[in-house]
Amino acid sequence: MSSEEGLSSTITDWLFINSWWLLLPFIMLLVVAAFIVAFVLLLYMISPLISPKPLKLNGAHVVVTGGSSGIGKSIAVECYKQGAFITLVARDEAKLLQAKKEVEKFAINDKQVVLCISVDVSSDYSQVESVIKQAQEKLGPVDMLVNCAGLAISGKFEDVEVDRFKSERRLNSQKLMEVNYLGSVYPTRAVITTMKERRMGRIMFVSSQAGQIGLFGYTAYSPSKFALRGLAESLQMEIKPYNIYVTVAYPPDTETPGLAEENKTKPLETKLISETSGVCQPDQVAKIIVRDAVQGNFNSSVGPDGYMLSALTCGMSPVTSITEGLQQIVTMGLFRTIALFYLGSFDSIVRRCMIQREQSKAADKRE
Numbered sequence: 001m002s003s004e005e006g007l008s009s010t011i012t013d014w015l016f017i018n019s020w021w022l023l024l025p026f027i028m029l030l031v032v033a034a035f036i037v038a039f040v041l042l043l044y045m046i047s048p049l050i051s052p053k054p055l056k057l058n059g060a061h062v063v064v065t066g067g068s069s070g071i072g073k074s075i076a077v078e079c080y081k082q083g084a085f086i087t088l089v090a091r092d093e094a095k096l097l098q099a100k101k102e103v104e105k106f107a108i109n110d111k112q113v114v115l116c117i118s119v120d121v122s123s124d125y126s127q128v129e130s131v132i133k134q135a136q137e138k139l140g141p142v143d144m145l146v147n148c149a150g151l152a153i154s155g156k157f158e159d160v161e162v163d164r165f166k167s168e169r170r171l172n173s174q175k176l177m178e179v180n181y182l183g184s185v186y187p188t189r190a191v192i193t194t195m196k197e198r199r200m201g202r203i204m205f206v207s208s209q210a211g212q213i214g215l216f217g218y219t220a221y222s223p224s225k226f227a228l229r230g231l232a233e234s235l236q237m238e239i240k241p242y243n244i245y246v247t248v249a250y251p252p253d254t255e256t257p258g259l260a261e262e263n264k265t266k267p268l269e270t271k272l273i274s275e276t277s278g279v280c281q282p283d284q285v286a287k288i289i290v291r292d293a294v295q296g297n298f299n300s301s302v303g304p305d306g307y308m309l310s311a312l313t314c315g316m317s318p319v320t321s322i323t324e325g326l327q328q329i330v331t332m333g334l335f336r337t338i339a340l341f342y343l344g345s346f347d348s349i350v351r352r353c354m355i356q357r358e359q360s361k362a363a364d365k366r367e
């Protein structure tokens, strides 16, 4: 054997041993693929366990807080159209009676009833408990609770009265954490024991897209809507074994009296930013929310923006169907990329408005 041959065979050996390493990425890919396949199979195996049975609205008792106007009233109509008995809860008696008349137009049988209860769901728990008791005595145990009482204010952080973050003693004042958060805690607390005993029920929290993303002008509003998500996730884990399902709805800007009120103080930045996603009709929003609550979906969103926000913010929230879980896994990275562009454009809106304000201030001074 010449020394040349010896050298080339050493090189071949060397290549052979080392080409092993070249295969490593492929082996790793195979392992990852095997894991994904196993994971999907596992999800399929447990899917019958995680998909709840739809609730029958026909003959069910649905309580809607904030039911005298806006999305709440539309949800009541939607449920009434499907044969439910409705309890409308709100503060203003005159508005309640008006809403009752509107809802009653959509009866599908002559047994259906709309009950009105005038109470502030956010101020005193014992009061809320006693009105829920009254409603249950008249129309039977609550099958679905819709927590829709809420209000929105917007304004720059330093412009929002400090009291408004929590509450004000004045009557009819705007108290965000109390109305939007405690106003959902109290009614839920009042129905939960009976629901657990009956091992059935649906609880719906109406949050907002501002409960998924904090935007300019919502330093008081967003936290009160984010709070609902924490409540919903914790509660769902507690009551799932009792066959009770929680839905959190994240509607976009919706054409309601609440929005008209909010429009009055909306800063220019907030207007420009919310214009990127448009305004919805309450009926359209209510249809989607009711469908999701009936199916027991944890998340309910409207439109493509809503879809993207829900996928982006699903975090550790419960999953209600196999397709939902897979969609979340597949879309998250892509949606984050798109979200970065949105964030960039929002930041530039805010900066542009600041520069314009400063320029007009300077111009005023010169005059």
Ligand SMILES: *[C@@H]1O[C@H](CO)[C@@H](O)[C@H](O)[C@H]1NC(C)=O
Residues within 6 Å of the ligand: 255, 256, 257, 259, 260, 263, 271, 279
């Ligand atoms: C609120 O303002 C938006 C524009 O920012 C407008 O599209 C919408 O119709 C207004 N809604 C109400 C109820 O005033």
Ligand SMILES: *[C@@H]1O[C@H](CO)[C@@H](O)[C@H](O)[C@H]1NC(C)=O
Residues within 6 Å of the ligand: 288, 292, 299, 300, 301, 302, 307, 310, 311, 312, 314, 324, 327, 328
């Ligand atoms: C959220 O709910 C909507 C329907 O309301 C659904 O189309 C969407 O897939 C859900 N998104 C996620 C991420 O679960």
